[in-house]
Amino acid sequence: MxxxxxxxxxxxxxxxxxxxxxxxxxxxxxxxxxxxxxxxxxxxxxxxxxxxxxxxxxxxxxxxxxxxxxxxxxxxxxxxxxxxxxxxxxxxxxxxxxxxxxxxxxxxxxxxTWHSRMALGVAAAKRWLADKRIESGRIIWREDIRHWHPGQDWILEAGGMGVFDPGINALSILTEILPAPVHLRAATLDFPANRQAPIAARLSLSGGIEADLDFLQTGPQTWDIELVTDAGPMALRMGGNLLEIAGRPVEGQKDIMQEYPALYARMAGLVQDGRSEVDLAPMVLVADAFTMGQRAIVAPFDF
Structure with a gap:
């Protein structure tokens, strides 16, 4: 096609x-x-x-x-x-x-599309969690805006989403793997004094899940989701590409290049079947963060 x-x-x-x-x-x-x-x-x-x-x-x-x-x-x-x-x-x-x-x-x-849902450990994590009770959780999604979006001022303008541009990847995985929906309880968003979108955010979600999103991390990048369940701990690392159960790797590898081929294969299947797919759960959480979040003004940011 x-x-x-x-x-x-x-x-x-x-x-x-x-x-x-x-x-x-x-x-x-x-x-x-x-x-x-x-x-x-x-x-x-x-x-x-x-x-x-x-x-x-x-x-x-x-x-x-x-x-x-x-x-x-x-x-x-x-x-x-x-x-x-x-x-x-x-x-x-x-x-x-x-x-x-x-x-x-x-x-x-x-x-x-939500490309992070196609990461190599996500499907297995969803299967493992299907009959588990989530007791608490932590999302750490910290990356370097200057590396991934060099000079792209639009991302810190109104509508550009700021740190939620990468952060929504974590939320897309979370809303895919959890056996029950979550909702936002509170948020704090850090806006640079010269920008219209947040550079960092902290979210409190139902089920005791906390999220730390940051666009200013240099050096090694962090894309982790850690959950404590009634059957022990589970973690997705490397943006969902590596699944750990009880601290031991069980699925996936350190390879993020399979996500977009999987998206296009999914698109081909939808077209052939005459179907559509629009899941807005990750975007709802972001919209709620902008609605409910406390706004903190931080130091100006320039590329």
Whole structure:
């Protein structure tokens, strides 16, 4: 199936393009970007021009930042093309609800992806937890914004989500593996004095689960979820790619390169089956953090 990739930035070049080139399901037939290109692939600078010129392309994968994504997504669905959304699926919940309605009207697939759910230890963790009682838990998701988003000011603007751009990956895993839903009880969000999105956050969730999210960690990065259950401790490390039971590795490996191939395989299956998949549970927790969280002003941040 022919697919177009919209938004040729770091994540597209690092993850989406290699996954598509290795896929037996997809043919990367066009890109849309103001400046980025993929060698050997027809390039457009406007999504409308691509949709008009390439009626043979049946699906579009959007890698734009959240705020400008909605207009592009609407254009794709109104043109009757299947739509795959990089996380988070939109800048607001209401936008994503509107896109779901448009997809239903057009009779096409919409897939809101959560790449961290495809990490190598997540499915096994979900199976192990299915009959367990969660007693407490801790999320430590700390990474370096300058390494992963160099010079990308949009991520600290209103709608850019700040530390929740990576933090929502942890929440996507948590809401996938837990045997029962969780809700936010309290939060504190640290906003740099010169920015409109948080650089760090602490969340208290139901079930005694605490989350520490930070965008300023240098050196080794930390992407851990640790849970205490009635059957002992369980941890997911390396962003969900390594499962530990009682402190011993039992599933996965230190390899994050399998997540995006799995997403595109899932998208192919949804299109073939005529189904959609939009789970907004991780985004609901983030929205609740912005609604309920205490705001703390911290030192200015500059790249």
């Amino acid at each position: 022919k697919i177009a990739l919209v938004g040729i930035g770091k994540i597209a070049l690092d993850q989406h393009v290699p996954a598509l080139r290795a896929s037996a399901d997809w043919d990367l037939a066009a890109t849309v970007s103001r400046s980025g290109r993929v060698e050997g692939v027809e390039a457009f600078t406007e999504i409308g021009a691509m949709l008009e010129a390439r009626p043979d392309i049946g699906a579009v994968s959007l890698c734009l930042p959240p705020v400008p994504r909605f207009a592009a997504a609407k254009a794709v669905l109104r043109a009757g093309r299947h739509l795959m959304l990089e996380k988070p699926p939109g800048a607001s919940l209401s936008e994503v609800h509107a896109l779901q309605a448009l997809a239903r009207e057009a009779g096409v697939t919409i897939y809101a």
